[in-house]
Amino acid sequence: MKAVASQIVQQMPPYLFSNLNRKKETLKKQGVDIIDLGIGDPDLPTPTFIIDQLIKELEHPENFRYSAFNGCPEFRQAVSDFYFKHFQVEIDENKEVQTLIGSKEGIAHLIQAMIDPGDFVLIPDPCYPVYKMAVHLAGGKIFPMPLKAENGFKPVFESIPIDVLKKAKLAFLNYPSNPTGATVDIEFFEKAVAFFKKHGIYIAHDSAYNLVTYGDYQAPSILQVDGAKEMAVEFGSLSKAFNMTGWRIGYLVGHKEIINTLLTVKSNLDSSQFLPIQKAAAIALESDLSFLKERNAVYEKRGKVMCQALQDIGIETGPLKGSIFLWVKVPESMTSASFCERLLEEAGVVVTPGTAFGDHGEGYFRISLSVPDERLREAAGRIKQFLMK
Structure with a gap:
C-alpha cells in the first residue's frame, strides 16, 4: 500500500505537547502526582x-x-x-x-x-x-x-x-x-x-x-x-x-x-x-473588562510566588509584565531538553523545554502559571530537591 501521509506531513515533527501529554499520562497511571506547568490552559473559570x-x-x-x-x-x-x-x-x-x-x-x-x-x-x-x-x-x-x-x-x-x-x-x-x-x-x-x-x-x-x-x-x-x-x-x-x-x-x-x-x-x-x-x-x-483586574491579580501573585521560589534556589527569572508564562534559565550543565525530561521523570513536574519553541530557546524552559499558588510552591520545592540530588 502507498503511504497514508503526504511527504509534507511525514516531514512534520509531532506537536510537542502531544508528546508531553503521553509521557505525563504514563506517569499518572503509575501513580505519580504530576504538577503540570506545561500547556498554558487557564484553570480559572470563564466569567x-x-x-x-x-x-x-x-x-x-x-x-x-x-x-x-x-x-x-x-x-x-x-x-x-x-x-x-x-x-x-x-x-x-x-x-x-x-x-x-x-x-x-x-x-x-x-x-x-x-x-x-x-x-x-x-x-x-x-x-x-x-x-x-x-x-x-x-x-x-x-x-x-x-x-x-x-x-x-x-x-x-x-x-x-x-x-x-x-x-x-x-x-x-x-x-x-x-x-x-x-x-x-x-x-x-x-x-x-x-x-x-x-x-x-x-x-x-x-x-x-x-x-x-x-x-x-x-x-x-x-x-x-x-x-x-x-x-x-x-x-x-x-x-x-x-x-x-x-x-x-x-x-x-x-x-x-x-x-x-x-x-x-x-x-x-x-x-x-x-x-x-x-x-x-x-x-x-x-463588557467593561472590570473582571480583568481581579483575574490578572491572580496571575501576578502566582508569578511573584514562583519567581521568588526559583530565585531562592538560585534560578534566574525575568520580569513579569504580560502573558501567563515565565521564561526561566536552565541550570548550568543541563540542556533544555534534558532538564525538562529529568524534571518530569524524577520530580513529577511538567515544564516546557525552550527548544520546543526554536533553536534560540536553548538554555531556557517555560513555566505556565495556570495552577494555584500552593501547587506552584510545591513545584518549586520539587525542583529544589531535584537539583540537590
Whole structure:
C-alpha cells in the first residue's frame, strides 16, 4: 500500500505537547502526582456573565443555523467597538474584521492564504510553534529572527540579510510574547511598521495575550501606529483574555485585502464558529473588562510566588509584565531538553523545554502559571530537591 501521509506531513515533527501529554499520562497511571506547568490552559473559570449569555443564545433556534463566513454581525461589531474603546483605533466591522475559530486556526489559514512555495516568512525564535508548522505546510521558507535576552527578547530587524528581505512576504510578531513573556511599547511597533513597510513585507501581530498584563502596563496594538492598517493585521483571542480556551473564538483585524484573502480560504474550508459562542463572545468584548483586574491579580501573585521560589534556589527569572508564562534559565550543565525530561521523570513536574519553541530557546524552559499558588510552591520545592540530588 502507498503511504497514508503526504511527504509534507511525514516531514512534520509531532506537536510537542502531544508528546508531553503521553509521557505525563504514563506517569499518572503509575501513580505519580504530576504538577503540570506545561500547556498554558487557564484553570480559572470563564466569567459567569459570558456563560449566562451563552445559555440565553441557546434558547433561540435561529442560532443553530450557519454563521456568515466572516462571523456574525454582533461579534464583528463587538471587535470593532473593543478596538475603539481600548486602543482608540477605528475598525470597519464589515471589511476589517474576520472571525476565527480560535487564533491558532486563523494563523495557519492566514499563512496558507498568503504564502506561495519558496516565499520567506520571518518568524521570531523562540516562538509559538504553529507559525513554523503552518509555513511548512504552505511550502514556504522560514527565516528566524532571534529573540535574545540582551535585546529584551525583541528581534533586531537590521540584522536580517537583504537577500532574505527581498524574498520575504510576511513577518510575525508576538507581544506579550509566548514563550518569553516579553512586552513592548508602541515605539517598537512604530519601528517595525517603518522597517517592514520600507521592504514591502506584511506584518501579522499575534496579540493573544493583550489583556493579560500586570502593574500599570497595558499592551499596545500595532494598529495604533499611523499607516499600520496599510500593511499589518493583528490576531486577537478570547482564550486567555477571558479564560475561554475551549470555546475556540478569536478574530483577525486590519489590512482589508489580507482580511479578504483569509476569508476566501476560510469560506472554502469552514463555516465559522457556532453562533451562540460568537454572540456570547461579543458580550465579553463589549463588557467593561472590570473582571480583568481581579483575574490578572491572580496571575501576578502566582508569578511573584514562583519567581521568588526559583530565585531562592538560585534560578534566574525575568520580569513579569504580560502573558501567563515565565521564561526561566536552565541550570548550568543541563540542556533544555534534558532538564525538562529529568524534571518530569524524577520530580513529577511538567515544564516546557525552550527548544520546543526554536533553536534560540536553548538554555531556557517555560513555566505556565495556570495552577494555584500552593501547587506552584510545591513545584518549586520539587525542583529544589531535584537539583540537590
